[in-house]
Amino acid sequence: MKFSKISHFFALMGLVSSEDGELDSFSFHKFSGPVSGEARRIIVPNTNHNQQESQSVDFIARPDYSFTYGVHDGESENSQTHRESRNGDEVHGEYRVLQPDGLVRIVRYTADPSTGFKATVEYAPL
Template identity: 40%
Template sequence: MVQKLIILSALVAAASAVAVLPGPVYPGLAGIHGLPGLPALSPLPALPALPALTKIAAPVLPAITKIAAPLAVAKVAVPEPYDPNPQYSFSYDVHDGTTGDVKNQQEVRSGDVVQGAYSLIEPDGTRRIVEYTADPVHGFNAIVRREPIAVKAVAPIAKVLAPAPLLHAPVIAKAIPAISALPALPALPGLALPGPLSPYHG
């Protein structure tokens, strides 16, 4: 904003400045030609007249309009409805065999008195059970117990003995009776064979 004011005042000063120009003759040189030892100087020709300077008005800048910021709307907090005797109860149970996540919780509230319990399986395999109460007179109180988890009895696995290695018995060759030659087949009449039949014969 200050920069704009400086520029504006410089423009106004430049527009209102008056130029002072010398007259058509140089009056200071008129008496110089009479000095001893110097040649006489002829008077200088008159300078042509300069056109009159026109004053240029400072540019008119548009007025800067300030826009007011929108007014903030005050929100009035509406009080929530008051329940002099709040009541609720809830419970949940998780038993995930794949991840081992086993836990549960139940809680009951009647007015300002809360009673509940939760349990979970700890990494060492015990179950932690927490029973708690809360009221305006005694505050929050909890009782923590730990119980071992009943381990399922697993039947012992019978040991399977590996069979004894087999001893190789001597190979006994059985004699296969020789097959006697088959009798020749009788020739069929009218059928002449060209020669021996062989799959490799061309």
């Protein structure tokens, strides 16, 4: 099976496949979530003094999701992927963008209450 460079990039990530190996344009997405566990009812004070109600009811649950998406357009040469997962207050993710110079920018990030947001940036040949 013969892949173009960018199709090979997506195929190596396990994100796409092709019968003839020629993928000029495509997109994909996958999502699960957005919450898990029991939803709790909370009372929210109303800060808008124009409304008669002094409070309202809302519901919260533990954030728990994951998503993946990507796009490649052979005509515009727009190629990018993004993956992210969240479990409670911890977020882990990565996105990749094909730059005009032919390098792939890879950004890996994490976020949590104790260490905040942290990201590393790497550049790799296609």
